[in-house]
Amino acid sequence: MDPETMKMLAVGLAVGLGMLGPGLGIGLIGFSALQALGRNPEARGPIQTNMILSIAFAEAIGIYVLIIAIILALVV
Amino acid sequence: MAKKGCFGCSLPLIIGIVVILIVSFLGGPIGSRLVGDIGLPSIFSAARPEPKLPAEVIFRLGWFKITNSIIASWISIAVLVALFYAASRRAKLIPSRLQNMMEMVLEWLVNFCKEVAGEQNGRRFFPVVATIFLFVITNAWIGLLPGFGTITVTGADGEHVELLRAANTDINLPLALALASFILVGYFGAKLTGPGRFLKQYFNFGGFFRGLGQLFRGKPRAGMSMVFTGIIDIFVGMLELLSVLIRIVSFTFRLFGNMTAGEILIFMVIFLAAWVAPIPFYGLELLVGFIQALIFAGLTLVFLTVATATHESEG
Numbered sequence: 001m002d003p004e005t006m007k008m009l010a011v012g013l014a015v016g017l018g019m020l021g022p023g024l025g026i027g028l029i030g031f032s033a034l035q036a037l038g039r040n041p042e043a044r045g046p047i048q049t050n051m052i053l054s055i056a057f058a059e060a061i062g063i064y065v066l067i068i069a070i071i072l073a074l075v076v
Numbered sequence: 077m078a079k080k081g082c083f084g085c086s087l088p089l090i091i092g093i094v095v096i097l098i099v100s101f102l103g104g105p106i107g108s109r110l111v112g113d114i115g116l117p118s119i120f121s122a123a124r125p126e127p128k129l130p131a132e133v134i135f136r137l138g139w140f141k142i143t144n145s146i147i148a149s150w151i152s153i154a155v156l157v158a159l160f161y162a163a164s165r166r167a168k169l170i171p172s173r174l175q176n177m178m179e180m181v182l183e184w185l186v187n188f189c190k191e192v193a194g195e196q197n198g199r200r201f202f203p204v205v206a207t208i209f210l211f212v213i214t215n216a217w218i219g220l221l222p223g224f225g226t227i228t229v230t231g232a233d234g235e236h237v238e239l240l241r242a243a244n245t246d247i248n249l250p251l252a253l254a255l256a257s258f259i260l261v262g263y264f265g266a267k268l269t270g271p272g273r274f275l276k277q278y279f280n281f282g283g284f285f286r287g288l289g290q291l292f293r294g295k296p297r298a299g300m301s302m303v304f305t306g307i308i309d310i311f312v313g314m315l316e317l318l319s320v321l322i323r324i325v326s327f328t329f330r331l332f333g334n335m336t337a338g339e340i341l342i343f344m345v346i347f348l349a350a351w352v353a354p355i356p357f358y359g360l361e362l363l364v365g366f367i368q369a370l371i372f373a374g375l376t377l378v379f380l381t382v383a384t385a386t387h388e389s390e391g
Contacts, residue, residue: 059330070337
């Protein structure tokens with residue numbers, strides 16, 4: 001298998017497998033935030049703030065994967 | 077009067093937009109492979125983007141390279157200084173519109189700092205957090221203006237480079253901001269809780285040596301247990317130090333990755349369908365720029381709060 005094909009496979013696999021984690025993570029964070037909001041609608045401010053903060057942490061992992069994929073696809 | 081259609085604008089306008097969208101899609105790579113070469117004017121197709129990760133050099137001052145992202149960050153500094161100077165010159169008790177808008181922004185930032193860090197510390201951390209937020213968001217939003225990435229000049233090495241590039245897409249700027257955040261967290265932690273106590277979080281040798289002292293004084297069981305907890309304390313301290321250093325890497329790559337991915341996304345969408353399609357992605361970029369600025373400043377604030385938290389209120 002020549003390097004070009006391997007490179008294309010590598011980029012696709014990196015992004016596909018790598019985005020599973022952050023996708024699930026962000027979904028779980030949203031799930032728990034909505035649950036908490038349903039139980040206690042008055043605490044909407046702090047729940048929203050902390051949810052956005054946690055989502056940014058989880059999203060950063062996905063961004064690391066994207067950087068590797070961009071470097072593989074365009075620079076290597 | 078034109079009839080109000082869906083979206084609130086007139087029907088010919090909507091038809092015109094859809095036609096331009098279809099024509100520019102046909103001019104891009106996917107469309108021209110589906111339909112073949114119809115001979116559309118070149119205004120409907122864009123060049124294939126070649127993203128270069130290091131920033132390109134425009135000119136040198138001796139050994140120091142001035143890159144296009146440095147010029148863009150100078151522009152955003154100039155914009156911020158001009159806005160706030162114009163808003164605060166002859167400040168009145170009943171504010172003018174510009175002064176009102178800037179006061180709204182600053183008041184929101186002060187409330188954000190006070191909400192996370194408490195009244196006194198919030199006021200103390202406000203300059204750092206507000207500077208980081210305003211600088212990152214200005215860099216991100218200015219990078220969306222026309223002219224960024226399109227004006228070309230001959231660079232220092234003789235090839236055609238773009239004159240301006242969004243400053244957050246050069247990895248040096250997020251790295252510099254992350255290092256500044258790290259140094260400021262250390263400075264405020266040491267200043268507000270005392271340097272000895274701040275360093276004891278990371279280099280906790282006290283328990284270990286006290287345990288050894290107990291051993292030499294002839295109390296073997298108490299001594300051994302203190303030695304073991306001392307060893308665990310040392311390891312926990314080293315892990316905390318490592319997590320602080322990893323924080324620098326994480327801040328850098330979060331900001332750099334989001335901004336670079338957004339820029340490449342917009343270039344790719346322009347390459348695929350040049351005219352109407354990038355509009356929702358511009359909206360996404362505005363939102364992402366705001367959220368990333370908020371996250372960078374907010375995480376700096378959270379780590380500052382954690383580093384200066386004295387445990388007197390507990391127990």
